[in-house]
Amino acid sequence: MMILLMNCSGGSGDSSQEAETQSESTEAQSEPQEPSPALTQQMETGKTVYTQYCLACHQADGNGVKGAFPTLHQTEYVLGDKTELITIIINGLQGPIEVNGEQYNNVMPQHSFLTDEQIAGVLTYVRKSFGNDAEEITAEEVKEVRDDVAADTTGTSN
Amino acid sequence: MRKTQLWLHPRLAGWYFFLLVFAFTLLSCGDSSSVSETEETEGNLTAAPDNGSITLPDGFAATIVADDLGGARHIVVNDNGDIYIKMRNTKNGGGVVALRDTTGDGQADIKEYFTEYGGTGIGLYKGYLYFSSDTIVYRVQLNEGELVPTGEPEIIVKDFLVQGPHESKPITFDNSGHMYVTVGAPSNACQEKDRTPGLAGQDPCPELERQAGIWRFDAEKPNQTQVEDGYRYSTGIRNAVAIEWNDQVNELYALQHGRDQLSTLWPKYFNDSLSAELPAEEFLRVTDGSDFGWPYCYYDQNKEAKILAPEYGGNGEEVGRCENVDTPIMSFPAHWAPNGLVFYKGNLFPEKYQNGAFIAFHGSWNRAPLEQKGYLVAFVPFQNGQPSGDYERFADQFAGSGEAINQPNDAEFRPMGVAVGPDGSLYITDDQKGRVWRVFYENSQVAQR
DSSP states (O other), X not given: OHXXXXXXXXHTXXXXXXXXXXXXXXXXXXXXXXXXXXXXXXHHHHHHHIIIIIHHHHOTTSOXXXXXXXXXXXOHHHHSOHHHHHHHHHHOEEEEEEETTEEEXXXXXXXXXXXXXXXXXXXXXXXXXXXOOOOOOOHHHHXXXXXXXXXXXXXXXX | OHHHHHHHOGGGHHHHHHHHHHHHHHHHHHHHHHHHHHHHHHHTOOOOTHHHHOBOOTTEEEEEEEOOOSSEEEEEEOTTSOEEEEEEEXXXXXXXXXXXXXXXXXXXXXXXXXXXXXXXXXXXXTTEEEEEOSSOEEEEEOOTTOSSOOSOOEEEEOOOOOOSTTOOOOEEEOSSSEEEEEEOOSXXXXXXXXXXXXXXXXXXXXXXXXXXXXXEEESSOTTBOHHHHOEEEEEOOSOOSEEEEETTTTEEEEEEOOOOOHHHHOTTTOOHHHHHHOSOEEEEEEOTTXXXXXXXXXXXXXXXXXXXXXXXXXXXXXXXXXXXXXXXSEEEOTTOOEEEEEEOOOSSSOGGGTTOEEEEEOOOSTTTTSOBOOOEEEEEOEETTEEOSOOEEEEBOTTSSSOOBSSGGGOSOOEEEEEEOTTXXXXXXXXXXXXXXXXXXXXTTXXXX
């Protein structure tokens, strides 16, 4: 129910903050074969968020723009450590990086305005699309990282 | 001194006369061979199949000078035909690639990479090759006959701020000893947190102090800094990768990349279709003290006016504080990304091209989810420093054969730099793969398609 609401608000193009206090629930189940209904919902939420906030730079095929925006296909940034990936969404990322042998020097904007569920959804979507198949990310995991980041960041961040 | 005395000694005059004739014969042999080489150069230029995968107007053809160079950015061609191209990233240990065609067929058969840093800007001035990393402008002397300069590069300007987006430092020179350098804005629209939906822009925008404009320097003084020696010639320019001094009217021209993501950041005023068409890319005549309005304003080509940016209270209609900012001399469709500019002064192309502008458009990324456009080299006719007609698609189909593309990586090539060679050929670089074209005009005698 909560996810459905999220989905609607994302799809309508509303960029304002969602209430973040609702309890997160079912996403953590890991079903090896058939995608669970929860995962299906998460993927739908994720696709909506991706289309609205990520697609402009990372493009519809997730391959980015050579020399400007990195690919999301088979990279350690996407498939690797969940905490680092969640932190990139919350804080953004700036400065020279190398992704799959290509160099980039650009700004990934911070997306802390997304709810825990939206971030979990979009990261799960990215980790399970474009030829990727990594474990989903839950709203609880996002919340934990968000709290840590807030505790760490007393001043402004990049 | 002693040599002079020997030369003048009357008893040796006959002997020296013989030597002189001998030397002259040698010299003229050398000369005649180089002359015939030059003639061959023009005679043996042959078009590549399909002009190297681009389309051109009737009467024009192109050969492929070099291929797979890597991220080929701006280009210059020296009076002797030697080509220098700045590389986005170093390749084979070099940030500039030098090309020479020794056989006259238009294709480079010597290719040398040198210098340490990647970047975009490159220029020729008073016998020196200038090139820029993203924070420093260097120059090195070009000695006669030398393709790769053997001297040590010296620093001309050294302290541009390190920045992520819009980091290129394109350069151009006037005729009174100045060098002009673009310093792009480090953000989209000067929000404190860049590209955040619904967030107001900083007012005044602190980025304007050292960025988002064009700075003027002494062209030859070493070790200048932006703060001490730089003069902010023009401001309110988000990013002008294409800049060029126009010798005919002695003015600076530039093309601005308009801001991105109106629909992502301001969905209540702009949908994706509107965002794909706004704002215009702007062709600017850049005069001393001019202000083109970024980040407060953008140019709406349908309204033919500068409009207040949504980060500063605009709603897509309101003009507000933008009423008096400087406007472009011409506009192009949104997001085409003009990255190269040259004014044509060669003798090869027909009369209508004289003094006109060739503009390399890199092609869009920010039209998504709509199809991507603008992978072409346009021509704009000029009279007295003003466009005298609409632009035409001069060299086209760089993205591929006719099909619309959905994302920039699907483009076969992305036009980047343009230069005119000593014979009047137009050179075009691509930074997707690193192809270089030489476009020439086929008069009926030379035509061999």
